Amino acid sequence: xxxxxxxxxxxxxxxxxxxxxxxxxxxxxxxxxxxxxxxxxxxxxxxxxxxxxxxxxxxxxxxxxxxxxxxxxxxxxxxxxxxxxxxxxxxxxxxxxxxxxxxxxxxxxxxxxxxxxxxxxxxxxxxxxxxxxxxxxxxxxxxxxxxxxxxxxxxxxxxxxxxxxxxxxxxxxxxxxxxxxxxxxxxxxxxxxxxxxxxxxxxxxxxxxxxxxxxxxxxxxxxxxxxxxxxxxxxxx
Amino acid sequence: xxxxxxxxxxxxxxxxxxxxxxxxxxxxxxxxxxxxxxxxxxxxxxxxxxxxxxxxxxxxxxxxxxxxxxxxxxxxxxxxxxxxxxxxxxxxxxxxxxxxxxxxxxxxxxxxxxxxxxxxxxxxxxxxxxxxxxxxxxxxxxxxxxxxxxxxxxxxxxxxxxxxxxxxxxxxxxxxxxxxxxxxxxxxxxxxxxxxxxxxxxxxxxxxxxxxxxxxxxxxxxxxxxxxxxxxxxxxxxxxxxxxxxxxxxxxxxxxxxxxxxxxxxxxxxxxxxxxxxxxxxxxxxxxxxxxxxxxxxxxxxxxxxxxxxxxxxxxxxxxxxxxxxxxxxxxxxxx
Amino acid sequence: xxxxxxxxxxxxxxxxxxxxxxxxxxxxxxxxxxxxxxxxxxxxxxxxxxxxxxxxxxxxxxxxxxxxxxxxxxxxxxxxxxxxxxxxxxxxxxxxxxxxxxxxxxxxxxxxxxxxxxxxxxxxxxxxxxxxxxxxxxxxxxxxxxxxxxxxxxxxxxxxxxxxxxxxxxxxxxxxxxxxxxxxxxxxxxxxxxxxxxxxxxxxxxxxxxxxxxxxxxxxxxxxxxxxxxxxxxxxxxxxxxxxxxxxxxxxxxxxxxxxxxxxxxxxxxxxxxxxxxxxxxxxxxxxxxxx
Numbered sequence: 001x002x003x004x005x006x007x008x009x010x011x012x013x014x015x016x017x018x019x020x021x022x023x024x025x026x027x028x029x030x031x032x033x034x035x036x037x038x039x040x041x042x043x044x045x046x047x048x049x050x051x052x053x054x055x056x057x058x059x060x061x062x063x064x065x066x067x068x069x070x071x072x073x074x075x076x077x078x079x080x081x082x083x084x085x086x087x088x089x090x091x092x093x094x095x096x097x098x099x100x101x102x103x104x105x106x107x108x109x110x111x112x113x114x115x116x117x118x119x120x121x122x123x124x125x126x127x128x129x130x131x132x133x134x135x136x137x138x139x140x141x142x143x144x145x146x147x148x149x150x151x152x153x154x155x156x157x158x159x160x161x162x163x164x165x166x167x168x169x170x171x172x173x174x175x176x177x178x179x180x181x182x183x184x185x186x187x188x189x190x191x192x193x194x195x196x197x198x199x200x201x202x203x204x205x206x207x208x209x210x211x212x213x214x215x216x217x218x219x220x221x222x223x224x225x226x227x228x229x230x231x232x233x234x235x236x237x
Numbered sequence: 238x239x240x241x242x243x244x245x246x247x248x249x250x251x252x253x254x255x256x257x258x259x260x261x262x263x264x265x266x267x268x269x270x271x272x273x274x275x276x277x278x279x280x281x282x283x284x285x286x287x288x289x290x291x292x293x294x295x296x297x298x299x300x301x302x303x304x305x306x307x308x309x310x311x312x313x314x315x316x317x318x319x320x321x322x323x324x325x326x327x328x329x330x331x332x333x334x335x336x337x338x339x340x341x342x343x344x345x346x347x348x349x350x351x352x353x354x355x356x357x358x359x360x361x362x363x364x365x366x367x368x369x370x371x372x373x374x375x376x377x378x379x380x381x382x383x384x385x386x387x388x389x390x391x392x393x394x395x396x397x398x399x400x401x402x403x404x405x406x407x408x409x410x411x412x413x414x415x416x417x418x419x420x421x422x423x424x425x426x427x428x429x430x431x432x433x434x435x436x437x438x439x440x441x442x443x444x445x446x447x448x449x450x451x452x453x454x455x456x457x458x459x460x461x462x463x464x465x466x467x468x469x470x471x472x473x474x475x476x477x478x479x480x481x482x483x484x485x486x487x488x489x490x491x492x493x494x495x496x497x498x499x500x501x502x503x504x505x506x507x508x509x510x511x512x513x514x515x516x517x518x519x520x521x522x523x524x525x526x527x528x529x530x531x532x533x534x535x536x537x538x539x540x541x542x543x544x545x546x547x548x549x550x551x552x553x554x555x556x557x558x559x560x561x562x563x564x565x566x567x568x569x570x571x572x573x
Numbered sequence: 574x575x576x577x578x579x580x581x582x583x584x585x586x587x588x589x590x591x592x593x594x595x596x597x598x599x600x601x602x603x604x605x606x607x608x609x610x611x612x613x614x615x616x617x618x619x620x621x622x623x624x625x626x627x628x629x630x631x632x633x634x635x636x637x638x639x640x641x642x643x644x645x646x647x648x649x650x651x652x653x654x655x656x657x658x659x660x661x662x663x664x665x666x667x668x669x670x671x672x673x674x675x676x677x678x679x680x681x682x683x684x685x686x687x688x689x690x691x692x693x694x695x696x697x698x699x700x701x702x703x704x705x706x707x708x709x710x711x712x713x714x715x716x717x718x719x720x721x722x723x724x725x726x727x728x729x730x731x732x733x734x735x736x737x738x739x740x741x742x743x744x745x746x747x748x749x750x751x752x753x754x755x756x757x758x759x760x761x762x763x764x765x766x767x768x769x770x771x772x773x774x775x776x777x778x779x780x781x782x783x784x785x786x787x788x789x790x791x792x793x794x795x796x797x798x799x800x801x802x803x804x805x806x807x808x809x810x811x812x813x814x815x816x817x818x819x820x821x822x823x824x825x826x827x828x829x830x831x832x833x834x835x836x837x838x839x840x841x842x843x844x845x846x847x848x849x850x851x852x853x854x855x856x857x858x859x860x861x862x863x864x865x
Contacts, residue, residue: 310665310668312610312668365849367610369849372798372838372842372845375790375838499675499676502668535684535688536688538680539677539679539683540676540680542673542680543672543675547677550662550670
């Protein structure tokens with residue numbers, strides 16, 4: 001079985017500073033994978049490198065297409081939705097405009113309208129607030145909106161950068177439940193970067209652990225969660 | 238949050254290492270000797286042009302102190318230049334004051350005007366300051382035309398000034414005398430400026446230029462030094478304006494439009510932002526290039542200025558300083 | 574009373590032009606966070622193109638449309654050739670770029686069409702509007718054309734996908750790229766539209782101030798004043814600012830003794846400095862509402 005996303009020998013740089021040192025991993029179609037690691041390990045950089053938002057070398061292939069020479073926006077159009085750190089919602093625009101922007105690269109008007117309704121079904125709170133400025137939503141609501149906006153692309157792969165950041169534990173549970181549902185029902189492959197390892201491992205079926213720009217461990221999420229040594233030395237719980 | 242921050246690759250051209258503000262000793266002596274000897278072998282009109290180069294060099298230097306020294310922008314230097322020019326002209330023609338005495342007065346008045354303009358400008362940074370000064374430069378000719386002041390300013394017509402003779406019966410032509418007079422004034426201003434930037438105040442200004450917040454945290458009185466930089470810059474520009482009026486023997490509102498502000502700005506960029514010796518290179522540029530361009534077609538100089546500015550932005554972001562470095566590099570190689 | 578009404582209406586008419594210039598400035602400011610000091614020169618150049626077309630016998634509205642199209646294309650070319658390569662260069666470099674553009678356009682216009690003033694026709698004539706002495710048909714036309722333009726722009730930004738994409742790209746470029754918007758072309762489009770809007774301002778004001786290479790200097794300063802007054806981050810504010818500044822200018826000229834025409838530019842200068850110092854965000858500049 002060939003993987004949906006192949007990452008080989010990925011090196012990324014911020015100016016003179018190298019942040020990734022030959023990262024390699026695969027994502028299987030339909031999987032829900034998590035990338036774990038401490039602060040500064042290179043998790044965010046990995047996601048940014050996939051979308052070509054940071055200078056990098058090496059090869060990244062998505063369904064056989066090389067991504068390295070493409071612009072961010074054309075990578076997105078291949079069906080890769082990226083929910084960045086800090087959510088990246090358009091704070092000065094309404095909730096509904098945010099959802100429309102999520103589908104801006106699609107042409108099928110009718111399907112877009114029905115997708116917006118589908119998002120309101122997934123996230124009822126967004127429907128209540130659909131004319132409100134996104135910046136006035138609570139943190140959890142904004143994260144819901146960010147996920148919904150990403151789904152509006154009808155992505156084949158969704159990248160999430162620390163979706164739990166700054167949210168109350170209950171809200172995080174809700175959010176992760178929804179992510180699991182999206183993965184199962186909508187067949188969206190998901191890669192989620194997390195510092196909250198415990199929660200992420202409950203959700204995911206596969207996990208990679210990254211340290212100072214290298215993958216140091218990979219395996220089934222359950223195995224990693226159950227391996228006390230790994231937990232203590234890398235995940236800190 | 239990731240610990241890494243994106244580092245911008247482009248080098249900001251306004252930052253200049255402090256020690257490169259001035260020329261070395263040998264280079265300075267060579268330049269001074271050249272400037273002293275040159276008029277002895279030149280024709281009168283060329284001497285006049287060289288006088289103008291020195292005058293503009295003072296004005297460009299003033300802008301350099303403001304932008305290179307304290308990191309503030311000004312597209313409105315023409316306004317202070319005009320103020321200085323009119324002060325000298327009115328004092329000479331209406332008040333009968335000796336031309337040399339009008340210069341400190343012009344400088345003083347412009348210092349006060351610049352300081353006052355610097356007060357509101359304090360709250361403005363970067364692009365907003367550029368906007369406010371751009372508006373100042375555009376509005377200035379109209380202020381000079383005001384009919385209330387017509388008795389002194391001559392309104393649209395302007396004022397004609399008599400050229401001073403060499404004193405003590407020195408056997409010098411008017412042009413030659415004026416050249417040496419301007420040379421002395423400009424060298425005095427240059428030396429004073431280098432010392433100013435080397436002094437405590439200069440370091441404070443440059444600290445503000447590099448990082449305003451850090452500077453204020455270190456106890457630098459940001460407000461004081463920013464306004465002071467504006468005042469000093471305007472004052473020096475005013476002296477240049479006064480000298481310019483004497484050299485041209487004429488002041489009129491339309492001599493001091495936004496075009497002059499553009500020329501001075503260009504002079505700074507050509508010379509190298511923050512590199513004081515570059516001022517004379519920039520000044521030579523803004524005096525001679527239009528002459529050559531207008532020779533071919535009236536109105537061409539703007540286009541030439543613009544194109545050269547574009548070329549410098551892309552190819553030579555540090556202006557003449559970059560060339561000076563390269564030459565210096567060659568000299569070092571040759572010695573070895 | 575009639576004088577007051579007359580001056581207010583005349584103020585609204587010139588205010589319409591300031592509104593257009595302010596809008597053009599704000600569009601570019603939104604796109605790249607820099608003020609286009611050459612906006613006035615671009616508008617002047619467009620107006621010369623229109624004048625040339627009229628000289629060649631093209632009917633007014635034909636020339637109007639062709640000028641719009643050429644200005645739009647010209648704006649895009651300028652962005653691609655000069656400002657896209659500058660990218661994230663420091664403010665000083667950008668200011669130098671705008672100054673260069675200013676000098677080049679001004680000089681090329683002078684070289685091509687020389688510096689003497691030219692008559693520019695009004696398609697509306699200059700008879701009293703609807704038999705009223707309060708306002709001329711040209712002034713009414715200025716207001717009318719501007720209102721139509723504003724309406725079209727409102728619909729464009731509020732109800733079209735590309736308008737939405739442009740707003741997104743201006744507000745949060747990185748997020749915009751992440752939903753698949755080509756932000757680089759949105760910036761170019763913003764330049765094109767700004768150039769086109771500016772050209773309308775130029776063609777409408779030219780019958781009043783006469784056509785010559787320096788005709789837009791004062792208008793641009795008022796456009797800046799309007800943009801600053803309304804708030805550089807708000808297109809709506811820029812328009813309101815334009816009308817307010819226009820009315821203010823006329824009333825000040827009429828009622829403050831000794832101001833008249835002589836102090837128009839200093840008034841604009843004072844306005845800019847005052848607003849920037851007292852309320853740098855302007856009347857409608859958005860302090861972003863945020864809750865985390």
